[in-house]
Amino acid sequence: MDLINELAENYAAAYTSPEEALLQRINDETYATHAQPHMLSGHVQGRVLSFFSKMIQPKYILEIGTFTGYSALCLAEGLRNDGELHTIELREEDAILSQKNFDSSIYKNKIYLHNGNALEILPKLNYKWDLVFIDADKDNYIHYYELVINQLNDNGIILADNVLFHGQVLEEKIKGKNALAIDAFNKHVAEDHRCEQVLLTVRDGLLLIKKKK
Numbered sequence: 001m002d003l004i005n006e007l008a009e010n011y012a013a014a015y016t017s018p019e020e021a022l023l024q025r026i027n028d029e030t031y032a033t034h035a036q037p038h039m040l041s042g043h044v045q046g047r048v049l050s051f052f053s054k055m056i057q058p059k060y061i062l063e064i065g066t067f068t069g070y071s072a073l074c075l076a077e078g079l080r081n082d083g084e085l086h087t088i089e090l091r092e093e094d095a096i097l098s099q100k101n102f103d104s105s106i107y108k109n110k111i112y113l114h115n116g117n118a119l120e121i122l123p124k125l126n127y128k129w130d131l132v133f134i135d136a137d138k139d140n141y142i143h144y145y146e147l148v149i150n151q152l153n154d155n156g157i158i159l160a161d162n163v164l165f166h167g168q169v170l171e172e173k174i175k176g177k178n179a180l181a182i183d184a185f186n187k188h189v190a191e192d193h194r195c196e197q198v199l200l201t202v203r204d205g206l207l208l209i210k211k212k213k
Helices: 006-014 021-033 043-056 070-076 092-103 118-124 138-149 165-170 177-190
Strands: 060-064 084-089 111-115 129-134 152-161 195-200 206-211
Touching (some): 006 043, 021 070, 043 152, 060 070, 070 084, 070 111, 070 129, 084 092, 084 118, 118 138, 138 152, 177 195, 177 206
Parallel strands (some): 129 152
Antiparallel strands (some): 152 206, 195 206
16 A cells, blocks of 8 residues: 655655765665665655654664664764664674674764664663664564663653554554554554654654653
């Protein structure tokens, strides 16, 4: 299902600040060589991530799902001088590729890549997160959310990607495993008295979650 008119997407991209050279290279190489390039955040959403990071000016950022490193580099643009970004990638091949991309960046000394199962790694990361980006396996979105919500700073933000899941959550009878998991996650957050949220129809859906004080 096409959620956004292609002409509107192209128009939005034309009037969005351009990617810097490294991000453009990662974008191009991912689409040229990766088997699942659609998983890349891409130009417009990347600028959205950058904007939020720059507004929050986080000291500690967590990303669950590194892929080829594009979104992490966008998020890193708002880090404080003494800040750190911790990103977790399950697939070793993507982790190796991401690390190469990070090593080419001015943020290479601020980004810490963890290769492995996020459910096992997250409890070992003892930080108070200012900004969290969830973009990994959909079955575990609720688990990831519950693992990080109590480690979120009072003014911290969680961003969850793919919350429209290609429009499949809009179907009268949701069938796909991932779409069912995303629908359950959206309902879980909506019913959580600890937070407030807004769902943006950017790309494949971006859920903004803020913990209540």
